[in-house]
Amino acid sequence: MxxxxxxxxxxxxxxxxxxxxxxxxxxxxxxxxxxIFPSPTPYPSPVAPGPYQTNKLIxxxxxxxxxxxxxxxxxxxxxxxxxxxxxxxxxxxxxxxPVGELPKQVLAAVYYPYESNVRDHRVPTPNPLxxxxxxxxxxxxxxxxxxxxxGCQVASPLNxxxxxxxxxxxxxxxxxxxxxAPDLSWLPGGYVGTPELQDAFEQRxxxxxxxxxxxxxxxxxTLFAQQLDYSRVILVGHSTGAGGATVAGGxxxxxxxxxxxxxxxxxxxxxxxxxxxxxxxxxxxxxxQGADPMGVFTTGGTPKTLVMIPGANHFGYTDLCDANxxxxxxGIGDSxxxxxxxxxxxxxxxxxxALVRYNALGxxxxxxxxxxxxxxxxxxxxxxxxxxxxxxx
Numbered sequence: 001m002x003x004x005x006x007x008x009x010x011x012x013x014x015x016x017x018x019x020x021x022x023x024x025x026x027x028x029x030x031x032x033x034x035x036i037f038p039s040p041t042p043y044p045s046p047v048a049p050g051p052y053q054t055n056k057l058i059x060x061x062x063x064x065x066x067x068x069x070x071x072x073x074x075x076x077x078x079x080x081x082x083x084x085x086x087x088x089x090x091x092x093x094x095x096x097x098p099v100g101e102l103p104k105q106v107l108a109a110v111y112y113p114y115e116s117n118v119r120d121h122r123v124p125t126p127n128p129l130x131x132x133x134x135x136x137x138x139x140x141x142x143x144x145x146x147x148x149x150x151g152c153q154v155a156s157p158l159n160x161x162x163x164x165x166x167x168x169x170x171x172x173x174x175x176x177x178x179x180x181a182p183d184l185s186w187l188p189g190g191y192v193g194t195p196e197l198q199d200a201f202e203q204r205x206x207x208x209x210x211x212x213x214x215x216x217x218x219x220x221x222t223l224f225a226q227q228l229d230y231s232r233v234i235l236v237g238h239s240t241g242a243g244g245a246t247v248a249g250g251x252x253x254x255x256x257x258x259x260x261x262x263x264x265x266x267x268x269x270x271x272x273x274x275x276x277x278x279x280x281x282x283x284x285x286x287x288x289q290g291a292d293p294m295g296v297f298t299t300g301g302t303p304k305t306l307v308m309i310p311g312a313n314h315f316g317y318t319d320l321c322d323a324n325x326x327x328x329x330x331g332i333g334d335s336x337x338x339x340x341x342x343x344x345x346x347x348x349x350x351x352x353x354a355l356v357r358y359n360a361l362g363x364x365x366x367x368x369x370x371x372x373x374x375x376x377x378x379x380x381x382x383x384x385x386x387x388x389x390x391x392x393x
Contacts, residue, residue, distance in 0.1 A: 044365045046353035047378035049348065050175030052113030055129070056166070059180075064128060065223065067105040068182070068214045071206060074102050081188035086148030088186075089370050090159075091243060096152055099342050105208060108182040109163050111173040112136070112224075127225040136231035137360035138215065139172060140208050140248070141165065141181040142241030142263075144315070145189035145200070147333065154331035156320055158185045164318040165238070166340075177356050178228060182211050189240055192268045192290035198244070201270070204244025208235065209251050232360040233259040236332040237354065238317060239289060241264035242296070246275050260359040265314050268292040271300045273373035278304040279355045279370070281348055283312025285335045299340075302390020305370045306349050309384050311339035317348045347379055367391065 019135040033314040036223045036249070045132040058172025060067025074088065112129060115134065120132040123188040143161050148266045162183040169179040184204055190197030212230065220228045233252065237245030263270060265288045271278075278300045292312060297306040313325060316337040323334040325337030325344060337344055354376075355370065358366035368374035372386030 002372045011139045011208035030261075037059070045377040046175070046352075046357060046366065046369065047350040049171065050173075050174055050353070052174050054111050054114055054170045054173040056112050056170070057110050057112075057129075058107055058163070059219075060105050061111060066218075067107050068211050070102055070104055071210045072102055074100070076207050077188065078101075078196075078200070084188060086360075088154075091152035091157065093147070094152060096148060101232070102186055103183075106182050106211070107136060107162070108180050108211065109166070110269055111166070111169040111179040112183075113173050113176050113178070113303055123225050123227060125225070126222060126225060129225070131225050131227045134176075134227035136176055136178045136227055136320055137234060137356065138212070138230050138361045139177050139179040139234040139236060139356065140212060140245070141169060141179060141236075141243040141260065142204050142208055142237035142248075143181060143184060143318075144239030144241050145187075146185075146320070146331075147189075150331040152331070156330065161182060161185050161318070161320070164320055166319070168317060168349040168351040168352060170352050171346075172356055175353050175357055176361060177234070178224070180211065180215065184241065184244070194370075195268070197240070197269060197366055198241055201243030202245050204241060205247025205251065206245055208248035212248070212252070231257070233257060234356055234360055235259045236262040236263060236264065237266070237270075238264040238269055239291065239314065243270040246271050250274060260355060262355050263293075263296060264317055265289070265291040265325055265346060266293060268295055271296045271305045273299060273301045276303065277359050278302075280304070281312075281317075281351060282306065282308045283314065283316070283337070283344070284308065284310040285313040285337050286295060287335055288333055289314045297387075302389060303357075303370075303388065303392075305351075305372075305386065305388045307346050307347075307384060307386050309339070309344065309382060311337050312347070313337040313342045316341050318333070318345035343382060347376075347382060347384065350379065352378055 010375040059065045122133045141275045162181045172314050173179050187203050188308050216230045235245040235249045262279045264281045280293045314334045315332050316325045325341045327334040353367045354366040357363040371388045
């Protein structure tokens with residue numbers, strides 16, 4: 001067990017991943033897109049499913065796939081992590097049992113667009129996923145943190161939380177985007193206003209950046225048949241994961257990448273003015289987790305959009321609450337939503353799709369949705385409030 005607290009710079013140096021090494025690993029020649037984007041859909045509302053079918057795999061579990069080797073070891077974790085009795089444990093028979101080591105690889109759920117029964121000869125082989133011609137932008141998703149002691153009381157295992165946002169990510173993937181959600185459940189969390197929370201952001205950012213490099217350097221030529229365009233990156237994070245997304249984006253931006261951001265129910269201290277091309281989602285029933293969507297929106301750089309969903313709670317974007325958006329009986333410390341879970345997930349997925357289509361797919365028909373000039377067809381009954389700043393026609 002470690003005996004000292006690691007600084008943020010030491011976090012970035014974990015397992016040999018120094019800041020310089022991480023940034024140089026980003027020195028990848030992007031897949032040229034030549035600004036060739038799909039034509040705007042004749043069905044412009046991002047509430048509707050996109051033109052692609054979507055498939056799912058889990059890197060490291062699905063046959064024929066590999067996952068990112070863990071950039072951390074247990075010895076790289078700060079001593080503060082071990083002050084939490086729920087850290088580095090698993091749940092067995094309702095009890096938290098120490099694990100004693102971190103996972104050797106980081107699994108990730110992948111949702112990707114495809115067209116069934118279509119073989120596109122323009123795509124290089126091997127093409128094990130039968131992808132049609134892209135290239136497709138890449139979305140990396142950082143899920144939220146769930147208290148292990150509460151999580152141990154219910155059937156939903158913490159180490160599958162990375163699979164709990166399937167509806168949102170399938171919806172985005174249907175518009176022509178590859179969405180990757182790593183398992184971050186083995187990382188510690190932190191309370192708002194504490195150094196531990198910033199540490200949690202840094203660690204998640206390191207893993208997201210390492211996954212970006214792994215996808216670009218190891219998997220794009222093989223599994224994804226050279227159809228990932230990692231010059232078009234969207235970083236999305238929920239709750240604590242939002243801070244991880246902005247940390248990863250800061251590291252990418254330092255090397256010339258310009259990600260877009262989707263921050264879902266972000267906790268305070270998530271953001272800086274260096275974060276641009278920003279979408280923030282907040283909920284009127286999100287009162288128990290320290291979320292501060294308005295503060296994050298105010299602090300972030302432009303262009304930016306704030307979407308407030310009156311009946312949304314904190315975890316209703318995931319499948320961890322029930323269909324009626326009630327969470328407490330399932331070991332989730334969250335208020336019940338006053339809209340259904342399906343409505344909350346559809347709203348979140350639609351606005352993320354609008355972000356991706358506008359910033360990564362060049363679909364200018366999305367601009368009125370991101371500025372609030374146009375209400376999304378199909379979501380009128382939710383009375384969603386949108387404000388924006390910094391967009392130009």
